[in-house]
Amino acid sequence: MNFTIIPKKNGLENVDGFFFDGKCAGFKKDEPDVGFIYSDNPCRVSAVFTTNKFMASPIKHFKRYGQNFETNFILLNSKNANAMTGEKGVEDIDEILSYIDLPLKNPIMSSTGVIGYRLDIDRFKKVIKEFDFSSKNSDAVARAIMTTDSFKKELALEVTLSDGKKFNIASIAKGAGMINPAMATMLCFVLTDSDIPKEDMDELLKEAVDESFNKISVDGDTSTNDTVMLLTSAKNPYQKEAFKEALNFILFELSQMILRDGEGANKVVAFEVKGAKSVEEAKRASKALSNSLLVKTALFGEDPNWGRIASTIGASGVECDEDTLEIYYDELLIYGKDKRELDSDTEEKAYNIMRQDSFKITCNLNIGKGSYTSYGCDLSYEYVKINAEYRT
């Protein structure tokens, strides 16, 4: 490897050319709820959005700019998704952005929160006046996009190339509920100062999202607002392999943080399916496991009940056979053709594995060569409580 990557503190503050902050507009109590990201020069931008047919207004607004454009400003908010608000929802964004006293180029907005309410323009107008567009406060902007998140998600890496030159890449994200195979209710903004060409941005961002956010599931629901965005100030050098590794690392780590913070979740579990007829079948079975309510409650109960794992595989519709299937918890064989009933020794060992904060369940179908790993969490009382009371 002809480059080195080291983690840095203070998130976005490591990246050259960007300014950002978060303030309280009164949507939350004494916590930042509106934030911005500003760059002195227009930036190349690449984005991956929700697959939900009801795209929120900020996404419709973004798409009006077409495929190739540069931007120097993103306004962010939580508590209101500006989704299902019709044409008025898009007009509200234009109006709010018009109050920003900066030379804006193709400004963007990104929102998360409750669906079905218009934005409160007066509050935005007021908070915008309080912004100092030369500040660099990664903590405040990261907190401004949090909804049911219990902790802030930010990560920064410094990449040193073989010639000693450096570039930086950093990200903030929010997640928690409605996280699902199709990258649901999450926002993630990645800033870099590496001079990455637009076509590499598009290619590498899509790949990195497939290997991270698209592999996690909290509850199988997909939101109207999901956004992963990459912007570059292009002030420092670029090297594809190094950038790819850093971006993949950041998005994977953020996706795991989101999963660990899944509403009411106590543990993160990797569901590896291998020996499937094809990668598609492995993926289908793996995602069925990470989305199954019965599997998720068994994880919460720390019950080594492999029957629910097997039943979910069988119900997923993939080719499988109870005489070739093997199920492992970490390295422990818990089900196989010649080891069907749980003996007390295996049960004790399995229970100790399940008590960990994270572990791996491997299902080897022993039929073909397809494999896929997705990541899920348990379902607790707390999830039900958070989501029964979300709006109140």
Add this chain to the structure above:
Amino acid sequence: MNFTIIPKKNGLENVDGFFFDGKCAGFKKDEPDVGFIYSDNPCRVSAVFTTNKFMASPIKHFKRYGQNFETNFILLNSKNANAMTGEKGVEDIDEILSYIDLPLKNPIMSSTGVIGYRLDIDRFKKVIKEFDFSSKNSDAVARAIMTTDSFKKELALEVTLSDGKKFNIASIAKGAGMINPAMATMLCFVLTDSDIPKEDMDELLKEAVDESFNKISVDGDTSTNDTVMLLTSAKNPYQKEAFKEALNFILFELSQMILRDGEGANKVVAFEVKGAKSVEEAKRASKALSNSLLVKTALFGEDPNWGRIASTIGASGVECDEDTLEIYYDELLIYGKDKRELDSDTEEKAYNIMRQDSFKITCNLNIGKGSYTSYGCDLSYEYVKINAEYRT
């Protein structure tokens, strides 16, 4: 209508030609856990089974008899599904059935409970000796198949034809968890004395299952053991329209009872999707609603949060448009193009509708003519508790 249908008490006891009972073999504490259904003459039988690839041993055993056979005996048990038990699981059934001292013809077994354990043959051998094969105890056999069910499910109808002749049809069922579009973890036995031909049995049973069990969802999981079976002693007359109506009524009512008894469920909700591009799209959207964790927790919280309904429709992948969509709670319009934000009057009315034991959510996509209704329930703390602690 040239026939009348009236409900009767005492379940299976109304049907001529069958004997049944349930006893405690010690799998449960002082409650029936093994039961039988016996007929003095061999019966035509029709069955619909799980779509889970890992079919339980009793289903493999049944299928050995081929498509057309007659039987005079079914042995039933709860607490052990005899699933994922391999060839031995099928051999165990043959051994257990060999201890029954009757002239058996193609005897059947049907099991529900935990996956992955062999049946305890000695306990079956012992309880079989206690059976009186001339008893008619519908209550005991209905209770013998209960697992997490909180109440017994049985229903009987007497059908009088225009010439004054009668036939009877009655059923017992068990359900509760793992109830899902693909008719999961439920057992249902329908007995009749109507002389229905085999081909009508197959046709009408399949239709009735599609209109009942295949439309309900407790948690979206599909089990290894699902079985709906229809047997006839053929002692009384048959008339197709009358039989069809009675069978549809029985299976629909039992499916609603199972849903109402969904683990920890407090309310039953009908999810009607209409105006879809096709029936298939209406079905996909309707089932997405009845399976969504976020919708289910909003129902539990009695929160008129139509945003989750809309978001789930959008995520289901069906053709839809936020400007044509309308959402109703019972008859109350809660979302439409010109009525997006919830006003306090509508919210109050919606809340009062949601507080009911059952209500209907209608989503009119206003695009085409496809419609479909599925039925779901809320997700409560109790569901998590029951399923975290199921085996213990």
